[in-house]
Amino acid sequence: xxxxxxxxxxxxxxxxxxxxxxxxxxxxxxxxxxxxxxxxxxxxxxxxxxxxxxxxxxxxxxxxxxxxxxxxxxxxxxxxxxxxxxxxxxxxxxxxxxxxxxxxxxxxxxxxxxxxxxxxxxxxxxxxxxxxxxxxxxxxxxxxxxxxxxxxxxxxxxxxxxxxxxxxxxxxxxxxxxxxxxxxxxxxxxxxxxxxxxxxxxxxxxxxxxxxxxxxxxxxxxxxxxxxx
Amino acid sequence: xxxxxxxxxxxxxxxxxxxxxxxxxxxxxxxxxxxxxxxxxxxxxxxxxxxxxxxxxxxxxxxxxxxxxxxxxxxxxxxxxxxxxxxxxxxxxxxxxxxxxxxxxxxxxxxxxxxxxxxxxxxxxxxxxxxxxxxxxxxxxxxxxxxxxxxxxxxxxxxxxxxxxxxxxxxxxxxxxxxxxxxxxxxxxxxxxxxxxxxxxxxxxxxxxxxxxxxxxxxxxxxxxxxxxxxxxxxxxxxxxxxxxxxxxxxxxxxxxxxxxxxxxxxxxxxxxxxxxxxxxxxxxxxxxxxxxxxxxxxxxxxxxxxxxxxxxxxxxxxxxxxxxxxxxxxxxxxxxxxxxxxxxxxxxxxxxxxxxxxxxxxxxxxxxxxxxxxxxxxxxxxxxxxxxxxxxxxxxxxxxxxxxxxxxxxxxxxxxxxxxxxxxxxxxxxxxxxxxxxxxxxxxxxxxxxxxxxxxxxxxxxxxxxxxxxxxxxxxxxxxxxxxxxxxxxxxxxxxxxxxxxxxxxxxxxxxxxxxxxxxxxxxxxxxxxxxxxxxxxxxxxxxxxxxxxxxxxxxxxxxxxxxxxxxxxxxxxxxxxxxxxxxxxxxxxxxxxxxxxxxxxxxxxxxxxxxxxxxxxxxxxxxxxxxxxxxxxxxxxxxxxxxxxxxxxxxxxxxxxxxxxxxxxxxxxxxxxxxxxxxxxxxxxxxxxxxxxxxxxxxxxxxxxxxxxxxxxxxxxxxxxxxx
Numbered sequence: 037x038x039x040x041x042x043x044x045x046x047x048x049x050x051x052x053x054x055x056x057x058x059x060x061x062x063x064x065x066x067x068x069x070x071x072x073x074x075x076x077x078x079x080x081x082x083x084x085x086x087x088x089x090x091x092x093x094x095x096x097x098x099x100x101x102x103x104x105x106x107x108x109x110x111x112x113x114x115x116x117x118x119x120x121x122x123x124x125x126x127x128x129x130x131x132x133x134x135x136x137x138x139x140x141x142x143x144x145x146x147x148x149x150x151x152x153x154x155x156x157x158x159x160x161x162x163x164x165x166x167x168x169x170x171x172x173x174x175x176x177x178x179x180x181x182x183x184x185x186x187x188x189x190x191x192x193x194x195x196x197x198x199x200x201x202x203x204x205x206x207x208x209x210x211x212x213x214x215x216x217x218x219x220x221x222x223x224x225x226x227x228x229x230x231x232x233x234x235x236x237x238x239x240x241x242x243x244x245x246x247x248x249x250x251x252x253x254x255x256x257x258x259x260x261x262x263x264x265x
Numbered sequence: 266x267x268x269x270x271x272x273x274x275x276x277x278x279x280x281x282x283x284x285x286x287x288x289x290x291x292x293x294x295x296x297x298x299x300x301x302x303x304x305x306x307x308x309x310x311x312x313x314x315x316x317x318x319x320x321x322x323x324x325x326x327x328x329x330x331x332x333x334x335x336x337x338x339x340x341x342x343x344x345x346x347x348x349x350x351x352x353x354x355x356x357x358x359x360x361x362x363x364x365x366x367x368x369x370x371x372x373x374x375x376x377x378x379x380x381x382x383x384x385x386x387x388x389x390x391x392x393x394x395x396x397x398x399x400x401x402x403x404x405x406x407x408x409x410x411x412x413x414x415x416x417x418x419x420x421x422x423x424x425x426x427x428x429x430x431x432x433x434x435x436x437x438x439x440x441x442x443x444x445x446x447x448x449x450x451x452x453x454x455x456x457x458x459x460x461x462x463x464x465x466x467x468x469x470x471x472x473x474x475x476x477x478x479x480x481x482x483x484x485x486x487x488x489x490x491x492x493x494x495x496x497x498x499x500x501x502x503x504x505x506x507x508x509x510x511x512x513x514x515x516x517x518x519x520x521x522x523x524x525x526x527x528x529x530x531x532x533x534x535x536x537x538x539x540x541x542x543x544x545x546x547x548x549x550x551x552x553x554x555x556x557x558x559x560x561x562x563x564x565x566x567x568x569x570x571x572x573x574x575x576x577x578x579x580x581x582x583x584x585x586x587x588x589x590x591x592x593x594x595x596x597x598x599x600x601x602x603x604x605x606x607x608x609x610x611x612x613x614x615x616x617x618x619x620x621x622x623x624x625x626x627x628x629x630x631x632x633x634x635x636x637x638x639x640x641x642x643x644x645x646x647x648x649x650x651x652x653x654x655x656x657x658x659x660x661x662x663x664x665x666x667x668x669x670x671x672x673x674x675x676x677x678x679x680x681x682x683x684x685x686x687x688x689x690x691x692x693x694x695x696x697x698x699x700x701x702x703x704x705x706x707x708x709x710x711x712x713x714x715x716x717x718x719x720x721x722x723x724x725x726x727x728x729x730x731x732x733x734x735x736x737x738x739x740x741x742x743x744x745x746x747x748x749x750x751x752x753x754x755x756x757x758x759x760x761x762x763x764x765x766x767x768x769x770x771x772x773x774x775x776x777x778x779x780x781x782x783x784x785x786x787x788x789x790x791x792x793x794x795x796x797x798x799x800x801x802x803x804x805x806x807x808x809x810x811x812x813x814x815x816x817x818x819x820x821x822x823x824x825x826x827x828x829x830x831x832x833x834x835x836x837x838x839x840x841x842x843x844x845x846x847x848x849x850x851x852x853x854x855x856x857x858x859x860x861x862x863x864x865x866x867x868x869x870x871x872x873x874x875x876x877x878x879x880x881x882x883x884x885x886x887x888x889x890x891x892x893x894x895x896x897x898x899x900x901x902x903x904x905x906x907x908x909x910x911x912x913x914x915x916x917x918x919x920x921x922x923x924x925x926x927x928x929x930x931x932x933x934x935x936x937x938x939x940x941x942x943x944x945x946x947x948x949x950x951x952x953x954x955x956x957x958x959x960x961x962x963x964x965x966x967x968x969x970x971x972x973x974x975x976x977x978x979x980x981x982x983x984x985x986x987x988x989x990x991x
Contacts, residue, residue: 065909068933076860077883083890084853155890202899224889230752
């Protein structure tokens with residue numbers, strides 16, 4: 037077995053994107069009558085219709101009760117509720133960051149959810165700070181990385197990330213939000229990789245370890261996390 | 266919206282590691298184990314190639330001779346491109362200081378530093394040859410001393426034989442060749458022994474596959490770019506020291522010759538790369554360098570292979586109008602501002618060989634365009650040293666716009682069209698070739714493995730994208746060709762899925778061949794017809810490429826009417842009712858009049874292309890999110906998805922990039938469809954009948970009013986095989 041075959045063998049199984057059985061149940065499309073002129077199509081979905089996503093499930097909202105939530109974080113991403121009711125993560129150093137927000141069922145929020153059942157993960161948040169990188173000449177350069185190799189993640193019951201997107205995924209300027217902004221990340225950004233995300237039991241953030249000359253110094257402040265269509 | 270994804274998971278991490286070599290140094294035990302696999306001496310060669318008398322005992326000789334340097338010096342004084350390449354290289358060489366270089370020994374630990382850093386260093390050879398500056402000589406000596414001192418030139422899992430080793434060997438061979446006549450004899454001998462030592466390790470552990478890390482992704486086929494990196498290194502080292510006193514090089518010379526015979530034999534006559542225009546850059550430089558050195562030193566005639574004369578075409582025809590990147594299939598990021606570096610300079614070899622002034626002008630145009638994109642406010646772009654090696658000013662520059670605006674790439678099963686060579690041009694690409702291209706598949710079937718099956722070939726960078734089209738114009742990609750994906754899915758491309766499933770090679774990070782199958786029978790061009798005024802019809806068939814044998818026919822016919830419209834006709838036939846989804850990948854899309862099939866695609870800059878889609882069945886339209894993953898940055902896109910559940914369906918899609926205010930109607934009478942395209946200036950009627958079988962072109966007759974316009978007939982077949990090499 038060559039290495040690529042080995043990797044292929046390791047690749048998690050992917051589910052078909054199309055409900056095949058449902059498709060076969062559909063009636064065959066009507067044909068044109070002889071000599072008839074074809075018409076156009078019927079719109080069944082338009083993610084660019086200009087309509088705002090409709091929130092279906094709120095997981096966290098600033099100022100609302102949080103006793104159904106449990107926070108877990110590594111030392112480099114210490115996360116807690118602030119006095120004003122927001123969620124705040126202090127991201128420091130260069131070690132792995134893993135932040136998880138678990139929940140107990142409440143209202144529309146069930147014990148778990150299927151990522152494919154929603155169109156967006158909605159977050160109202162801001163990310164303050166920068167990476168401080170020490171150059172070979174000793175100079176320290178502060179960088180504001182907009183395309184972070186870190187971002188909102190979905191976790192299964194074992195705490196394994198089953199999908200990760202990026203803060204900048206859904207912002208118009210392709211930058212992480214320095215000011216409090218509501219971003220709507222299409223769920224396909226999480227589900228693309230084909231991992232099993234039908235039983236999501238925590239939401240959070242992951243960020244891999246970086247080089248020792250890079251020191252993260254971020255403050256992530258979240259006002260709301262919700263699922264929407 | 267631009268984005269970068271977090272690492273895609275276990276699969277991609279492993280793949281990247283496997284392909285690029287692990288960055289961790291090997292243990293002493295592993296090093297010892299590998300070194301024990303390299304025999305103490307070589308066998309006697311059967312027929313050792315001889316160095317040409319003109320170069321025997323003489324240096325430099327690999328990329329230039331003393332006489333050629335004198336000629337180059339004269340050319341530099343009169344040609345502005347060479348002058349700037351010389352000035353930039355000389356200025357860089359003067360400042361080069363190995364002691365101050367950033368972690369120079371990283372080049373021994375991983376491929377990437379070797380590729381990024383080391384590819385500049387041969388510029389020192391030209392700087393020294395041209396100016397004889399003692400400081401530059403010392404810089405070269407410092408590098409050679411480092412190489413002698415370093416026990417392993419690739420201290421990685423792919424011990425002494427990874428791609429980085431190839432880079433290091435190429436650099437060392439060229440630098441040694443440039444300076445060896447001026448070296449202290451003892452040091453010269455020391456360097457020569459070191460060079461031969463590492464060349465032997467590359468050959469035995471790499472080419473002969475004796476290394477303990479059984480990665481065989483590059484030894485398995487003759488077109489793999491990773492292999493060409495190693496071959497360039499092996500050639501530079503062996504040819505540099507072949508006649509050094511006391512060294513036995515006959516066997517390695519013989520093996521090198523056999524290796525290059527093999528590589529050149531299976532090089533496509535078009536000089537193309539099935540991995541896309543980006544990977545063509547990554548590989549071709551090394552092959553070009555290797556054959557240049559071989560022909561110069563051994564008198565081989567590899568450069569007579571037409572592929573070297575023709576390789577430029579993929580670069581020029583897949584260059585996206587008005588931007589610094591490509592509009593390419595395969596693993597190409599298709600970015601907006603690429604840098605023209607040493608690797609790309611190798612494509613000037615084409616006009617150097619053909620003496621085609623128009624091609625030279627086209628390459629210069631693209632070079633200057635990229636130079637412009639690469640000039641940042643804080644950092645001026647430096648011309649690459651490799652221009653000194655490959656750009657020949659004596660060719661002169663003709664008219665870059667005189668090149669035909671359309672080109673068929675038979676080996677790839679692909680075609681490229683544009684309405685002009687201007688920056689605001691409209692460009693359409695179309696591909697329906699076998700995974701790997703014809704020449705590579707020909708190799709696989711001519712070279713059975715031990716089980717009598719087609720030999721493994723590496724198609725890792727090919728996409729499951731048969732019958733894909735892409736459209737670019739005026740600096741933008743309106744229908745996007747995709748990125749360097751680490752999860753290659755048909756559904757990401759502007760082609761079809763069936764029952765939600767893609768083509769047979771769908772779903773991997775790095776594509777694998779379809780087992781026990783001749784991939785040339787799965788997707789191929791069926792028709793090509795060129796008419797007047799740049800009009801062309803091209804057609805591809807990919808029905809049996811779909812999973813579960815769900816289709817018997819997926820015929821896509823593209824009609825290129827420059828300045829007027831593009832018409833895409835799809836004839837799809839299933840094995841029973843199927844959910845067929847026509848996909849068009851765009852940055853943003855919008856429906857206009859769904860009842861008339863009208864939509865448009867647009868980008869942030871405001872540029873847009875309107876289109877109309879009709880079918881002979883009732884169908885649905887969706888505009889959905891699409892995640893285009895990219896190894897070096899992903900994009901969140903949108904995708905038009907037109908769906909129908911039926912056993913058969915015919916789609917007609919009319920693209921209006923020239924804003925002709927077009928309107929299309931589609932009428933069906935029996936097995937004939939009539940597509941009428943109207944504008945203020947013309948009414949075109951296309952009479953379309955499906956192909957009689959999977960190999961024969963459809964019948965498509967176009968008329969403007971009563972006058973014949975352009976027709977595809979059953980006789981307009983594309984040759985299934987590209988021309989044979991000499």
